[in-house]
Amino acid sequence: xxxxxxxxxxxxxxxxxxxxxxxxxxxxxxxxxxxxxxxxxxxxxxxxxxxxxxxxxxxxxxxx
Amino acid sequence: xxxxxxxxxxxxxxxxxxxxxxxxxxxxxxxxxxxxxxxxxxxxxxxxxxxxxxxxxxxxxxxxxxxxxxxxxxxxxxxxxxxxxxxxxxxxxxxxxxxxxxxxxxxxxxxxxxxxxxxxxxxxxxxxxxxxxxxxxxxxxxxxxxxxxxxxxxxxxxxxxxxxxxxxxxxxxxxxxxxxxxxxxxxxxxxxxxxxxxxxxxxxxxxxxxxxxxxxxxxxxxxxxxxxxxxxxxxxxxxxxxxxxxxxxxxxxxxxxxxxxxxxxxxxxxxxxxxxxxxxxxxxxxxxxxxxxxxxxxxxxxxxxxxxxxxxxxxxxxxxxxxxxxxxxxxxxxxxxxxxxxxxxxxxxxxxxxxxxxxxxxxxxxxxxxxxxxxxxxxxxxxxxxxxxxxxxx
Numbered sequence: 486x487x488x489x490x491x492x493x494x495x496x497x498x499x500x501x502x503x504x505x506x507x508x509x510x511x512x513x514x515x516x517x518x519x520x521x522x523x524x525x526x527x528x529x530x531x532x533x534x535x536x537x538x539x540x541x542x543x544x545x546x547x548x549x
Numbered sequence: 550x551x552x553x554x555x556x557x558x559x560x561x562x563x564x565x566x567x568x569x570x571x572x573x574x575x576x577x578x579x580x581x582x583x584x585x586x587x588x589x590x591x592x593x594x595x596x597x598x599x600x601x602x603x604x605x606x607x608x609x610x611x612x613x614x615x616x617x618x619x620x621x622x623x624x625x626x627x628x629x630x631x632x633x634x635x636x637x638x639x640x641x642x643x644x645x646x647x648x649x650x651x652x653x654x655x656x657x658x659x660x661x662x663x664x665x666x667x668x669x670x671x672x673x674x675x676x677x678x679x680x681x682x683x684x685x686x687x688x689x690x691x692x693x694x695x696x697x698x699x700x701x702x703x704x705x706x707x708x709x710x711x712x713x714x715x716x717x718x719x720x721x722x723x724x725x726x727x728x729x730x731x732x733x734x735x736x737x738x739x740x741x742x743x744x745x746x747x748x749x750x751x752x753x754x755x756x757x758x759x760x761x762x763x764x765x766x767x768x769x770x771x772x773x774x775x776x777x778x779x780x781x782x783x784x785x786x787x788x789x790x791x792x793x794x795x796x797x798x799x800x801x802x803x804x805x806x807x808x809x810x811x812x813x814x815x816x817x818x819x820x821x822x823x824x825x826x827x828x829x830x831x832x833x834x835x836x837x838x839x840x841x842x843x844x845x846x847x848x849x850x851x852x853x854x855x856x857x858x859x860x861x862x863x864x865x866x867x868x869x870x871x872x873x874x875x876x877x878x879x880x881x882x883x884x885x886x887x888x889x890x891x892x893x894x895x896x897x898x899x900x901x902x903x904x905x906x907x908x909x910x911x912x913x914x915x916x917x918x919x920x921x922x923x924x925x926x927x928x929x930x931x932x933x934x935x936x937x938x939x940x941x942x943x
Contacts, residue, residue, distance in 0.1 A: 497652035515652035
């Protein structure tokens with residue numbers, strides 16, 4: 486599983502960072518930064534939760 | 550024969566703690582249907598959590614409040630011409646560009662850096678409360694001044710002017726303010742912020758408004774942004790502090806839970822946000838194309854009004870939705886909206902509420918309402934729900 490973040494769509498709500506700060510961060514302009522592209526275990530669950538909560542639908546998961 | 554006019558949609562709350570029966574009946578009859586708003590206008594009421602999320606992420610629904618068919622809940626509420634659209638009234642691509650200029654000021658990390666100062670502000674206000682006579686109006690002593698001072702320091706607005714801007718913002722939030730008074734309050738706040746921003750252009754300081762100066766070619770755009778941040782920054786959190794405190798006092802077992810384990814407070818904050826949905830009708834939109842949603846066709850030019858408080862009790866989205874369960878994990882509530890307009894200050898609000906609840910119940914363990922709860926003046930007359938006055942003793 487791999488996280489894809491569309492930074493053009495991201496509106497910097499920070500829901501992903503709040504969900505799992507080890508997988509997601511925000512740059513100084515608020516835009517999402519993916520810290521772990523293929524998280525495992527509890528972080529995979531966090532990534533799935535973050536995708537659901539992302540208000541701008543900037544995050545998606547690709548099953549490789 | 551003419552068709553029956555659509556069902557009237559009441560917008561006041563019959564009870565602080567639950568959606569109106571009329572709203573529930575709408576959901577049972579047809580989850581999306583035409584209703585008559587108190588303004589006399591007709592709009593589509595949307596009742597399901599999933600349909601509201603879908604609508605709020607569909608760019609064919611516009612936030613442009615200057616659109617003549619954008620729904621008005623009550624008469625006289627429509628934004629008058631002459632004022633710029635603020636972030637909440639913009640559509641893509643204008644909205645994304647404008648939001649990106651400022652969202653860096655509200656990142657999770659930036660908010661975390663404010664934590665010590667917010668803690669200090671909360672402690673100072675509780676010190677003053679404990680040192681003074683009882684009963685105390687919690688709204689004046691804590692709920693309003695804490696978020697008001699926090700947003701003032703962040704923006705660079707002198708808190709010494711708080712009586713002025715609190716008065717005008719409460720008039721704008723009120724549904725019973727006359728049209729002329731609404732316009733006067735809008736003008737007073739815009740004039741005040743325009744002067745302040747001109748001062749900052751001459752003598753920039755280390756604050757949000759000064760940092761925004763170079764990002765706006767037209768100063769009126771910054772005035773409009775400052776207006777939105779100032780009003781949204783204190784009216785909303787203030788009401789959640791009052792309602793949240795009341796709810797903890799009504800369910801004291803939850804105070805024990807967060808005192809034993811403060812890591813539960815943030816989850817409690819989400820549940821309280823879900824439970825009250827204080828800006829219940831804040832995410833109205835107008836269709837700019839024909840859209841099929843949840844089995845109905847919404848025509849271009851028709852307004853949509855999500856019943857977010859009801860949708861935050863949608864059994865398809867929340868188990869046992871009528872129960873207050875501070876451990877449920879309620880982060881998918883719609884209280885901050887959804888889509889590209891989701892609340893810019895949500896992580897500031899979360900932190901303020903978390904610090905207030907942790908600190909208040911630790912430092913004032915005997916806190917209780919000083920009057921019967923059913924006699925409290927709830928804000929049925931405002932577009933942001935809350936309590937006008939909340940006398941407490943300890």
